[in-house]
Amino acid sequence: MPKEGILKKREVDKMTNLENYVQAFCETLEVSEEQLTGLKYQDVPLWDSVGHMNLIARLEEVFDIMMDTDDIIDFSSFEKGKEILGNNYDVVF
């Protein structure tokens, strides 16, 4: 039972992280959730270079991380961002 409890908690954390990630995109770039799959840098007007920095700043705050410049440059899509946060900053989705 305790094991199951822990697993359930992790599931909740994963949900929260994904929700936070989605929310950061939607609010910063003013897009709907439906637009996120496959969304790439400069696909929408607000994801320009300025929007990118706003998005990074928001994600750093949400996940309490400090991203390296290489990762900020590589952060080229909704999916790539998840990969970077997962692989380099231990954010579990």
Added chain:
Amino acid sequence: MERRLLDGKNIVVTGTARGMGRVMLETFAKNGANVWALARIETQEHLKKCEEISQEYGVEVMPLYAELSDPDAIKTVVNEIRKTKMPVDGLVNNAGITYNALFQMTKMEDLREQFEINFFAPYLLTQYISKMMIRNKKGSIVNISSTAAIDGNSGKSAYGASKAAIIIMTKCISEELANMGVRSNAICPGVTDTDMLSTLPDYIMDIQKEASFLKKIGKPVDIANMAMFLLSDQSSYVTGQVIRVDGGMTSYNKR
């Protein structure tokens, strides 16, 4: 109680162990700012000074130590700042090293060292800190350059070039960060009475005084006061500027 110019602001200052940085630390604290006081090496003297200033002016002074030529050390310090969860309102890139050598006598390793400390380190630190400012949609970055970066003097090709680089950085980021509420300006001190100057012979000092309209050498507090203005809301419409604080020395040279 009288309102002070930097009341409630949280400022990061590099190079606070001595010289201009030390005076900036005291000036900002005196005017109500909480200060992260960066220095290269932890010493009892610096720790004590931070504590005294904190007590005297009723603000937080948080000493932090980093070898600025080490990018990992810069990252560690920024993490320490992040952990406080306090918004960063201002950054003063003050730490720097000077170097005098004729162009043909300048070793490449010395040139690289100038750029490591005077340009690469503030560049990286500003990258990190400006992201924290972007989150809050406000901030003021003040870079300490030099009149040597504008005028070009014999023996200053390495130092002047590194300080000129930071002027361009200042101007570029002032445009890039403007619509995120972050301002960026540079101060170019002229000859200023710090430890760096103490090695100069008296006759050189006399020449420098004569070259200034105000007929005197600048004091560190003159630079600190300009930095304080640029950090304050009084300068909210000032960005991308390079401001000489040199007692009118340029004007003299142009006559």
